[in-house]
Amino acid sequence: MTAVDLPAVPRVLIAEADPWSRDLLKQVLLNVRCDARLDVCADGQHAATLLGEKTYDLILADWELPGVDGLSLLRSVRQKRRSLPFILLSSRSDSASVREALPLAPTAYLTRPLNMESLTQRLQDLLLNEGESVYCQIPALAPGMTLPAFLERRREVCDGAPLRVDVKAAVQSSLGPEGVDLQQLEDQVRMDPQITAVLIAAANSAGYHGTPVQTLHAALNKLVPGQSMNLILGLALKHNVVLGDPGLVAYAERHWQLSEDSAEYARRLARMLELDHQRCYSACILHRLGDLALLRSLEDWRQGGGALDDEAIGESLDAFGAAYGSALRIRWRLPLELRQLIAGIYSLEGGVYSREALVVNLAVQMARLTEHEGLEELAASKTARLLKVGLSELTRVRKT
Numbered sequence: 001m002t003a004v005d006l007p008a009v010p011r012v013l014i015a016e017a018d019p020w021s022r023d024l025l026k027q028v029l030l031n032v033r034c035d036a037r038l039d040v041c042a043d044g045q046h047a048a049t050l051l052g053e054k055t056y057d058l059i060l061a062d063w064e065l066p067g068v069d070g071l072s073l074l075r076s077v078r079q080k081r082r083s084l085p086f087i088l089l090s091s092r093s094d095s096a097s098v099r100e101a102l103p104l105a106p107t108a109y110l111t112r113p114l115n116m117e118s119l120t121q122r123l124q125d126l127l128l129n130e131g132e133s134v135y136c137q138i139p140a141l142a143p144g145m146t147l148p149a150f151l152e153r154r155r156e157v158c159d160g161a162p163l164r165v166d167v168k169a170a171v172q173s174s175l176g177p178e179g180v181d182l183q184q185l186e187d188q189v190r191m192d193p194q195i196t197a198v199l200i201a202a203a204n205s206a207g208y209h210g211t212p213v214q215t216l217h218a219a220l221n222k223l224v225p226g227q228s229m230n231l232i233l234g235l236a237l238k239h240n241v242v243l244g245d246p247g248l249v250a251y252a253e254r255h256w257q258l259s260e261d262s263a264e265y266a267r268r269l270a271r272m273l274e275l276d277h278q279r280c281y282s283a284c285i286l287h288r289l290g291d292l293a294l295l296r297s298l299e300d301w302r303q304g305g306g307a308l309d310d311e312a313i314g315e316s317l318d319a320f321g322a323a324y325g326s327a328l329r330i331r332w333r334l335p336l337e338l339r340q341l342i343a344g345i346y347s348l349e350g351g352v353y354s355r356e357a358l359v360v361n362l363a364v365q366m367a368r369l370t371e372h373e374g375l376e377e378l379a380a381s382k383t384a385r386l387l388k389v390g391l392s393e394l395t396r397v398r399k400t
Contacts, residue, residue, distance in 0.1 A: 010057040010127055011037040015047035015073065016089070017065055020202040021227075024234040025060055028116065031237045032123040034136035044068030051077065056084070058126055063090035063101075074104045085126050089114070113226025116233060141304040147312060151320050154297045155327050161194040161292030162299075163241045164256050167232050180225040185232075190216050191260045193289045194241075195232055196282065199223065201332040202231055212335035215278040240299045247310055248295045248302075251317070255288040255295075258367055262287065262345075266363035268397045273387065275356050283341040283360045286334075290325020291317055297324075322346075348383065358387050366398065 012029060016022040019042070026040060039054070041047050044065035051059075051073070059077065061070035074086050088106040090097065101109050108122050128134070141150065170188035174181050189195045196216045203219035204212055213219050220228055235241060243249045262284035270277035294317060302308045329339050344357030345364050362383045369378070375398065378384060379391040 012058045013056045014040045015061040027234050027237040033127045058085045060087045138303050158293050162243050162296045165189050165192040167236045182220045214338040215282045255291050259285050259288045261367035262364045265366045266360050269359045280359050287342050287345045291321040293324045294321050
Protein backbone atom coordinates (compact mmCIF):
# COMPACT_ATOMS: atom_id res chain seq x y z
CA MET A 1 0.00 0.00 0.00
CA THR A 2 1.54 3.30 -1.06
CA ALA A 3 0.56 6.91 -0.58
CA VAL A 4 -1.30 7.04 -3.89
CA ASP A 5 -3.63 4.15 -3.04
CA LEU A 6 -4.33 4.84 0.63
CA PRO A 7 -8.03 4.35 1.38
CA ALA A 8 -10.01 7.29 2.72
CA VAL A 9 -10.67 5.33 5.92
CA PRO A 10 -8.46 2.24 6.37
CA ARG A 11 -9.79 -1.02 7.79
CA VAL A 12 -7.32 -2.74 10.12
CA LEU A 13 -7.29 -6.15 11.79
CA ILE A 14 -5.42 -6.70 15.07
CA ALA A 15 -5.01 -10.32 16.19
CA GLU A 16 -3.35 -10.59 19.61
CA ALA A 17 -4.01 -13.09 22.40
CA ASP A 18 -2.90 -11.05 25.41
CA PRO A 19 -5.63 -8.53 26.33
CA TRP A 20 -3.25 -5.80 27.49
CA SER A 21 -0.96 -6.12 24.48
CA ARG A 22 -4.06 -6.08 22.31
CA ASP A 23 -5.27 -2.88 23.93
CA LEU A 24 -1.82 -1.31 23.56
CA LEU A 25 -1.70 -2.08 19.83
CA LYS A 26 -5.18 -0.62 19.46
CA GLN A 27 -4.19 2.60 21.20
CA VAL A 28 -0.99 3.04 19.20
CA LEU A 29 -2.87 2.51 15.95
CA LEU A 30 -5.73 4.85 16.84
CA ASN A 31 -3.17 7.45 17.88
CA VAL A 32 -1.95 7.35 14.27
CA ARG A 33 -5.36 6.98 12.57
CA CYS A 34 -8.18 7.75 14.99
CA ASP A 35 -10.71 7.18 12.19
CA ALA A 36 -9.56 3.63 11.35
CA ARG A 37 -12.22 0.94 11.14
CA LEU A 38 -10.77 -1.52 13.57
CA ASP A 39 -11.49 -5.19 14.17
CA VAL A 40 -9.77 -6.80 17.16
CA CYS A 41 -9.64 -10.50 18.01
CA ALA A 42 -7.84 -12.81 20.42
CA ASP A 43 -7.32 -16.01 18.42
CA GLY A 44 -6.23 -17.08 14.97
CA GLN A 45 -9.45 -18.85 13.99
CA HIS A 46 -11.48 -15.69 14.59
CA ALA A 47 -8.91 -13.71 12.60
CA ALA A 48 -9.14 -16.21 9.72
CA THR A 49 -12.93 -15.89 9.73
CA LEU A 50 -12.74 -12.10 9.61
CA LEU A 51 -10.23 -12.26 6.76
CA GLY A 52 -12.69 -14.36 4.81
CA GLU A 53 -15.51 -11.88 5.39
CA LYS A 54 -13.84 -8.49 5.00
CA THR A 55 -11.15 -6.74 3.00
CA TYR A 56 -8.44 -5.17 5.11
CA ASP A 57 -5.84 -2.51 4.40
CA LEU A 58 -3.48 -3.60 7.18
CA ILE A 59 -3.07 -6.61 9.49
CA LEU A 60 -1.16 -6.84 12.75
CA ALA A 61 -0.96 -10.40 14.05
CA ASP A 62 0.93 -12.23 16.76
CA TRP A 63 2.83 -15.33 15.64
CA GLU A 64 1.91 -17.09 18.91
CA LEU A 65 -1.89 -16.84 18.42
CA PRO A 66 -3.88 -19.81 19.74
CA GLY A 67 -5.60 -21.95 17.14
CA VAL A 68 -4.34 -20.64 13.79
CA ASP A 69 -1.00 -18.94 14.46
CA GLY A 70 0.06 -15.64 12.96
CA LEU A 71 2.51 -17.20 10.53
CA SER A 72 -0.27 -19.38 9.11
CA LEU A 73 -2.44 -16.28 8.73
CA LEU A 74 0.37 -14.55 6.88
CA ARG A 75 0.81 -17.57 4.60
CA SER A 76 -2.91 -17.60 3.82
CA VAL A 77 -2.96 -13.86 3.11
CA ARG A 78 0.03 -14.06 0.80
CA GLN A 79 -1.69 -16.69 -1.33
CA LYS A 80 -4.37 -14.12 -2.16
CA ARG A 81 -2.87 -10.64 -1.72
CA ARG A 82 0.89 -10.50 -2.03
CA SER A 83 1.10 -6.77 -1.36
CA LEU A 84 -1.29 -6.47 1.60
CA PRO A 85 0.61 -4.85 4.50
CA PHE A 86 1.04 -7.44 7.26
CA ILE A 87 3.01 -6.75 10.45
CA LEU A 88 3.99 -9.97 12.21
CA LEU A 89 4.64 -9.70 15.93
CA SER A 90 6.56 -12.32 17.85
CA SER A 91 8.54 -13.13 20.96
CA ARG A 92 10.87 -15.17 18.72
CA SER A 93 14.07 -13.33 17.86
CA ASP A 94 16.21 -16.32 16.88
CA SER A 95 17.59 -16.50 13.35
CA ALA A 96 15.70 -19.72 12.52
CA SER A 97 12.33 -18.06 13.20
CA VAL A 98 13.30 -14.99 11.18
CA ARG A 99 14.35 -17.20 8.26
CA GLU A 100 11.02 -19.05 8.45
CA ALA A 101 9.00 -15.84 8.29
CA LEU A 102 10.92 -13.81 5.71
CA PRO A 103 9.96 -15.87 2.59
CA LEU A 104 6.33 -14.92 3.29
CA ALA A 105 7.30 -11.24 2.97
CA PRO A 106 5.86 -9.67 6.12
CA THR A 107 5.85 -5.90 5.83
CA ALA A 108 7.60 -5.89 9.20
CA TYR A 109 8.73 -8.55 11.65
CA LEU A 110 8.69 -7.00 15.13
CA THR A 111 9.94 -8.81 18.22
CA ARG A 112 8.81 -8.24 21.79
CA PRO A 113 9.09 -6.12 23.77
CA LEU A 114 8.03 -3.81 20.97
CA ASN A 115 9.89 -0.64 20.14
CA MET A 116 6.96 1.78 20.31
CA GLU A 117 8.65 4.50 18.29
CA SER A 118 9.47 2.06 15.52
CA LEU A 119 5.94 0.64 15.50
CA THR A 120 4.41 4.12 15.41
CA GLN A 121 6.65 5.15 12.53
CA ARG A 122 5.74 2.07 10.51
CA LEU A 123 2.03 2.67 11.08
CA GLN A 124 2.40 6.28 10.03
CA ASP A 125 4.19 5.20 6.84
CA LEU A 126 1.42 2.70 6.07
CA LEU A 127 -1.66 4.69 7.06
CA LEU A 128 -0.82 8.34 6.36
CA ASN A 129 0.32 10.26 3.31
CA GLU A 130 3.44 12.33 3.81
CA GLY A 131 2.64 15.37 5.93
CA GLU A 132 -0.93 14.19 6.55
CA SER A 133 -2.64 14.13 9.93
CA VAL A 134 -6.15 13.03 10.85
CA TYR A 135 -8.38 14.84 13.31
CA CYS A 136 -11.36 13.06 14.84
CA GLN A 137 -14.07 15.22 16.35
CA ILE A 138 -15.44 14.18 19.73
CA PRO A 139 -18.98 12.86 19.13
CA ALA A 140 -21.81 14.87 20.64
CA LEU A 141 -24.12 13.34 23.22
CA ALA A 142 -27.23 11.61 21.94
CA PRO A 143 -30.32 13.84 22.04
CA GLY A 144 -32.12 13.59 25.37
CA MET A 145 -29.22 11.82 27.09
CA THR A 146 -29.20 12.39 30.85
CA LEU A 147 -26.09 12.30 33.01
CA PRO A 148 -27.21 9.26 35.09
CA ALA A 149 -28.04 7.31 31.91
CA PHE A 150 -24.68 8.28 30.38
CA LEU A 151 -22.75 7.17 33.46
CA GLU A 152 -24.66 3.91 33.69
CA ARG A 153 -23.75 3.09 30.08
CA ARG A 154 -20.11 4.04 30.62
CA ARG A 155 -19.71 1.93 33.77
CA GLU A 156 -18.96 -1.35 31.99
CA VAL A 157 -16.73 0.13 29.29
CA CYS A 158 -14.86 2.96 31.04
CA ASP A 159 -11.11 2.98 30.51
CA GLY A 160 -10.09 3.59 34.09
CA ALA A 161 -8.75 6.61 35.92
CA PRO A 162 -6.92 9.69 34.66
CA LEU A 163 -3.16 9.65 35.05
CA ARG A 164 -1.57 11.36 38.01
CA VAL A 165 2.01 10.81 36.83
CA ASP A 166 3.76 12.21 33.76
CA VAL A 167 4.53 8.80 32.30
CA LYS A 168 7.10 9.96 29.76
CA ALA A 169 9.11 11.71 32.46
CA ALA A 170 8.76 8.72 34.79
CA VAL A 171 10.03 6.25 32.19
CA GLN A 172 12.84 8.55 31.06
CA SER A 173 14.11 9.04 34.60
CA SER A 174 14.12 5.27 35.10
CA LEU A 175 16.35 4.54 32.11
CA GLY A 176 20.03 4.03 32.79
CA PRO A 177 23.07 2.79 30.86
CA GLU A 178 22.02 -0.81 31.55
CA GLY A 179 18.33 -0.41 30.78
CA VAL A 180 15.33 0.10 33.04
CA ASP A 181 15.89 0.51 36.77
CA LEU A 182 12.76 -1.22 38.08
CA GLN A 183 13.08 0.20 41.59
CA GLN A 184 13.37 3.71 40.20
CA LEU A 185 10.38 3.11 37.93
CA GLU A 186 8.35 1.79 40.85
CA ASP A 187 9.23 4.84 42.94
CA GLN A 188 8.12 7.11 40.10
CA VAL A 189 4.71 5.55 39.45
CA ARG A 190 3.60 3.82 42.67
CA MET A 191 1.29 6.70 43.70
CA ASP A 192 -0.67 6.46 40.45
CA PRO A 193 -3.79 4.23 40.80
CA GLN A 194 -4.28 3.77 37.05
CA ILE A 195 -0.72 2.63 36.38
CA THR A 196 -0.75 0.34 39.41
CA ALA A 197 -4.03 -1.31 38.41
CA VAL A 198 -3.05 -1.80 34.76
CA LEU A 199 0.34 -3.35 35.54
CA ILE A 200 -1.13 -5.70 38.15
CA ALA A 201 -3.87 -6.70 35.71
CA ALA A 202 -1.37 -7.24 32.89
CA ALA A 203 0.86 -9.38 35.12
CA ASN A 204 -2.15 -11.61 35.86
CA SER A 205 -3.32 -11.87 32.24
CA ALA A 206 -3.49 -15.03 30.16
CA GLY A 207 0.14 -14.78 29.09
CA TYR A 208 1.45 -15.12 32.64
CA HIS A 209 1.04 -17.96 35.13
CA GLY A 210 1.88 -18.73 38.73
CA THR A 211 0.95 -17.04 41.99
CA PRO A 212 -1.49 -14.13 41.51
CA VAL A 213 0.24 -10.76 41.51
CA GLN A 214 -1.20 -8.27 44.01
CA THR A 215 1.39 -5.49 44.15
CA LEU A 216 3.08 -3.08 41.77
CA HIS A 217 6.48 -4.38 42.84
CA ALA A 218 5.56 -7.96 41.94
CA ALA A 219 3.98 -6.87 38.64
CA LEU A 220 7.09 -4.98 37.51
CA ASN A 221 9.25 -7.97 38.34
CA LYS A 222 6.95 -10.42 36.54
CA LEU A 223 6.51 -8.42 33.36
CA VAL A 224 9.39 -7.94 30.94
CA PRO A 225 10.82 -4.44 31.63
CA GLY A 226 10.17 -3.35 28.06
CA GLN A 227 6.57 -4.54 28.32
CA SER A 228 6.06 -2.55 31.52
CA MET A 229 7.43 0.56 29.82
CA ASN A 230 5.20 0.07 26.80
CA LEU A 231 2.09 -0.42 28.91
CA ILE A 232 2.85 2.69 30.95
CA LEU A 233 3.60 4.82 27.88
CA GLY A 234 0.53 3.41 26.12
CA LEU A 235 -1.71 4.80 28.85
CA ALA A 236 -0.73 8.32 27.80
CA LEU A 237 -2.21 7.67 24.34
CA LYS A 238 -5.71 7.13 25.65
CA HIS A 239 -8.51 9.68 25.52
CA ASN A 240 -8.92 12.06 28.46
CA VAL A 241 -6.11 10.67 30.59
CA VAL A 242 -5.49 14.28 31.58
CA LEU A 243 -8.56 16.07 32.93
CA GLY A 244 -9.34 19.49 31.50
CA ASP A 245 -12.14 20.73 33.72
CA PRO A 246 -10.83 22.56 36.84
CA GLY A 247 -13.67 21.21 38.98
CA LEU A 248 -12.87 17.62 38.01
CA VAL A 249 -9.15 18.22 38.58
CA ALA A 250 -9.89 19.47 42.11
CA TYR A 251 -11.87 16.33 42.93
CA ALA A 252 -9.16 14.12 41.38
CA GLU A 253 -6.46 15.81 43.46
CA ARG A 254 -8.40 15.07 46.65
CA HIS A 255 -8.90 11.40 45.72
CA TRP A 256 -5.25 10.99 44.69
CA GLN A 257 -4.05 12.54 47.94
CA LEU A 258 -6.40 10.39 50.04
CA SER A 259 -5.16 7.29 48.23
CA GLU A 260 -1.51 8.20 48.73
CA ASP A 261 -1.90 9.16 52.39
CA SER A 262 -3.87 5.96 53.09
CA ALA A 263 -1.29 3.84 51.31
CA GLU A 264 1.59 5.40 53.24
CA TYR A 265 -0.15 4.93 56.60
CA ALA A 266 -0.98 1.33 55.65
CA ARG A 267 2.63 0.66 54.70
CA ARG A 268 3.90 2.00 58.04
CA LEU A 269 1.28 0.14 60.08
CA ALA A 270 1.90 -3.12 58.25
CA ARG A 271 5.65 -2.85 58.76
CA MET A 272 5.13 -2.14 62.45
CA LEU A 273 2.95 -5.25 62.75
CA GLU A 274 5.20 -7.35 60.48
CA LEU A 275 2.53 -7.80 57.80
CA ASP A 276 2.72 -7.58 53.99
CA HIS A 277 3.23 -3.83 53.63
CA GLN A 278 3.36 -3.84 49.82
CA ARG A 279 0.00 -5.58 49.57
CA CYS A 280 -1.56 -3.14 52.04
CA TYR A 281 -0.07 -0.23 50.08
CA SER A 282 -1.60 -1.56 46.83
CA ALA A 283 -5.06 -1.95 48.31
CA CYS A 284 -5.10 1.61 49.59
CA ILE A 285 -3.66 3.18 46.44
CA LEU A 286 -6.41 1.43 44.45
CA HIS A 287 -9.39 2.03 46.72
CA ARG A 288 -10.47 5.27 44.97
CA LEU A 289 -9.93 3.91 41.46
CA GLY A 290 -13.68 3.87 40.75
CA ASP A 291 -14.19 7.49 41.82
CA LEU A 292 -11.27 8.57 39.64
CA ALA A 293 -12.60 6.57 36.68
CA LEU A 294 -15.96 8.25 37.16
CA LEU A 295 -14.29 11.68 37.00
CA ARG A 296 -12.73 10.70 33.69
CA SER A 297 -16.16 9.68 32.38
CA LEU A 298 -17.52 13.05 33.52
CA GLU A 299 -14.81 14.67 31.38
CA ASP A 300 -16.21 12.69 28.43
CA TRP A 301 -19.69 13.96 29.30
CA ARG A 302 -18.46 17.54 29.41
CA GLN A 303 -16.59 17.28 26.12
CA GLY A 304 -19.66 15.77 24.49
CA GLY A 305 -21.61 18.91 25.34
CA GLY A 306 -23.12 17.96 28.72
CA ALA A 307 -23.54 20.47 31.52
CA LEU A 308 -21.42 19.94 34.61
CA ASP A 309 -21.13 21.72 37.93
CA ASP A 310 -19.84 20.94 41.41
CA GLU A 311 -23.20 19.61 42.59
CA ALA A 312 -23.46 17.21 39.63
CA ILE A 313 -19.93 15.95 40.23
CA GLY A 314 -20.59 15.25 43.91
CA GLU A 315 -23.93 13.54 43.25
CA SER A 316 -22.37 11.39 40.50
CA LEU A 317 -19.55 10.27 42.77
CA ASP A 318 -22.03 9.31 45.50
CA ALA A 319 -24.25 7.41 43.07
CA PHE A 320 -21.70 5.69 40.82
CA GLY A 321 -18.18 5.82 42.32
CA ALA A 322 -18.31 2.50 44.16
CA ALA A 323 -19.99 0.72 41.23
CA TYR A 324 -17.30 1.98 38.82
CA GLY A 325 -14.57 0.65 41.10
CA SER A 326 -16.18 -2.76 41.47
CA ALA A 327 -16.78 -3.04 37.71
CA LEU A 328 -13.17 -2.16 36.89
CA ARG A 329 -11.64 -4.55 39.43
CA ILE A 330 -13.76 -7.40 38.08
CA ARG A 331 -13.35 -6.58 34.38
CA TRP A 332 -9.59 -6.20 34.75
CA ARG A 333 -9.53 -9.47 36.71
CA LEU A 334 -7.58 -8.15 39.65
CA PRO A 335 -6.90 -11.04 42.04
CA LEU A 336 -9.77 -11.95 44.34
CA GLU A 337 -7.54 -11.64 47.41
CA LEU A 338 -6.67 -8.05 46.50
CA ARG A 339 -10.31 -7.18 45.80
CA GLN A 340 -11.28 -8.61 49.19
CA LEU A 341 -8.60 -6.54 50.88
CA ILE A 342 -9.93 -3.39 49.17
CA ALA A 343 -13.43 -4.31 50.32
CA GLY A 344 -12.13 -4.36 53.89
CA ILE A 345 -11.45 -0.65 53.59
CA TYR A 346 -15.15 0.06 53.28
CA SER A 347 -16.72 -2.45 55.66
CA LEU A 348 -15.66 -4.69 58.52
CA GLU A 349 -19.15 -5.61 59.63
CA GLY A 350 -19.69 -9.33 60.23
CA GLY A 351 -17.34 -12.16 59.37
CA VAL A 352 -13.70 -12.69 60.26
CA TYR A 353 -11.19 -10.28 58.72
CA SER A 354 -7.45 -10.62 58.31
CA ARG A 355 -5.06 -8.33 60.12
CA GLU A 356 -4.15 -6.79 56.76
CA ALA A 357 -7.82 -5.88 56.20
CA LEU A 358 -7.85 -4.21 59.60
CA VAL A 359 -4.66 -2.32 58.69
CA VAL A 360 -6.04 -0.86 55.46
CA ASN A 361 -9.32 0.03 57.13
CA LEU A 362 -7.52 1.86 59.93
CA ALA A 363 -5.11 3.55 57.50
CA VAL A 364 -7.95 5.06 55.48
CA GLN A 365 -9.62 6.28 58.65
CA MET A 366 -6.36 7.98 59.59
CA ALA A 367 -6.03 9.58 56.16
CA ARG A 368 -9.51 11.04 56.41
CA LEU A 369 -8.74 12.92 59.62
CA THR A 370 -8.07 16.61 59.22
CA GLU A 371 -4.80 18.07 60.52
CA HIS A 372 -6.71 19.50 63.49
CA GLU A 373 -8.28 16.17 64.52
CA GLY A 374 -6.52 14.05 67.09
CA LEU A 375 -6.04 10.29 67.13
CA GLU A 376 -7.68 9.57 70.48
CA GLU A 377 -11.05 8.48 69.09
CA LEU A 378 -9.39 6.37 66.39
CA ALA A 379 -7.14 4.71 68.98
CA ALA A 380 -10.27 3.69 70.93
CA SER A 381 -12.00 2.25 67.83
CA LYS A 382 -12.76 -1.43 67.38
CA THR A 383 -10.31 -1.67 64.48
CA ALA A 384 -7.40 -0.33 66.54
CA ARG A 385 -8.29 -2.57 69.47
CA LEU A 386 -8.40 -5.67 67.25
CA LEU A 387 -4.95 -4.76 65.92
CA LYS A 388 -3.75 -4.01 69.45
CA VAL A 389 -2.37 -0.62 68.50
CA GLY A 390 -2.87 2.35 70.76
CA LEU A 391 -2.45 6.09 70.68
CA SER A 392 1.35 5.98 70.90
CA GLU A 393 1.64 3.62 67.92
CA LEU A 394 -0.80 5.63 65.80
CA THR A 395 1.01 8.85 66.69
CA ARG A 396 4.30 7.30 65.59
CA VAL A 397 2.73 6.15 62.31
CA ARG A 398 1.32 9.60 61.66
CA LYS A 399 4.62 11.39 62.32
CA THR A 400 7.05 8.96 60.69
